[in-house]
Amino acid sequence: MSFIINRRNFLKTVGLTAFATQLPPLAQGYPSPKTILKPPRLKVGDTVGLINPASPIDAKDIEQVKQTLAGLGLKVKLGAHILDRYGYLAGTDANRAADVNAMFADSSVQAILAMRGGWGCNRILPLLECDRYRASPKILMGYSDITSLLLAIYARSGIVTFHGAVGTSTWNPFTVDYVRRILFNGEAATLKNPSPNRDNLTSNSIVVETITPGKARGKLVGGNLSVLTAMVGSAYLPSWKQTILFVEEIGEDPYRVDRMLTQLKLAGILPQISGFVFGQCTNCIPKDNEDSLSLTQVLRDHIQPLGVPAWSGSMIGHIKDKFTIPLGVDVEIDANQGSIKMLESAVI
Template structure:
């Protein structure tokens, strides 16, 4: 679980990935992105026992002591680890300079010995490195890349620029509970037909009943709202939008959803899923709308299937969601069904 971004999240992290910073990579023009979306999403190769994963820190710095528990998780999954060259760097609240953090991302995709890329920490910083990524190399070397919170910016940018499926799932500093690990295995290792459904202890609340199909897009709400107007967001038409938040009062959720509405995004989506809003209680509840009221105000008028309470976000037990993949949601039962394999 992460602390509020404005106080930074604490996190951790894997033998050096030697690299040389590649030239500044410009984002694809919008017309090129439109051509990408006319094609099927690119599913990266699945994980197998014995594979090597790179562990990088593209956002906030981590504490070295926290990495040890994650090494045990990876070992139990039968995975080897390769630590990014700048994983332990620190530059203020960031895990090193922008160029160095970007270099670790580029190096991990270019390294033939690496089969997947995990991220140690969220916090803040991914948006700063988006113009420094080598999207041509990334496109030519499809790999699993996973994380959440601030990593949302990296996941959405890579998907928008390359059409590669990226994965909204646990960070290195996450709890990696049995529930979380089970969905990591189902989605990243097995790659079959998966239906994501809350545990019995986590009920969902339907905003508007029904089912819908579309390309799954989403992540941290505040990160998405700060990316509006950039070239690093996927197309929204007929998509399923999922969002989550942490340590944001209800009025801020209202403000960010209003921003998505004014940008025309909410009018384009075919379905909506709100995950968990952790530590989002109003400072003065008697003077605040509830989260349910805000979601009802913004989402119900869209007349699309929608619910909130999905196991997505800064919580112990979480799903692994493939960004850019075709899915079907059922707002009656609160399920997300993958309509194609997320990995090949």
């Protein structure tokens, strides 16, 4: 009897081990294509395809974006389902994904801009034809919930994507300047907050805090923290080995940021990175009379033990003045200076 029991246990163990070896570790990430593809740079006269893969918008939002892009010398082509509504989503999953696929396949479109974030992009990831995108790499830009598309398309197609303004963002001189420098001029820019001065009140409120001093190099990858953590365990995240991870957030109490960073640590993601940049956490303040750690304490608790250069306060996130951040290019960060130095152009 004992032989039979032991044999059963052995076969059960072997079977589970064999099954487990077929599953990649959560932290491994998708094996991105060896060749990273850079999209062609923007030129005056190019056409930008507008899509809305997350939450609904109004027709007036489109008119404002048209005027903004016209000021940059760009034309506009609307996604077929850009004004669709399906509850709190901008149309059905199938139709929102169809607009993304159609824009990548359309030879008359040179870049793709998401209208807004919200929620919904994670739902359409299985419907994206990422393998086909490699035949026509294009600039794709957005932030917040668009993080899903930026990470998934970079991971599955190897195309450099861009964390930056959405259509409904404030396209002020600061934001437009980085769009021009990185997407039009192909500049390998250094992204560093302006020095506070009396003429720039906005940057006076953006303080850079060094978490761990030093410099580090790696491929820049990241986006919205809550969206990123919601993708952990899926096949739509890239490899994290020796990356510079950047994140930003809005409207989350420090304990929720704590929970999300804990998830990235337990999933084995944080131990793999070579550097860390925390952008802005807009309205991330504990409720009145609430016993809470500060955001600074949370970041130090999770990031300092990694021993990698790290800092917070970059102009990334739900703010008016924002950098254009390329995912997938080599950069060097300086945690003492609070800078991200691109080591190569993000476009060709």
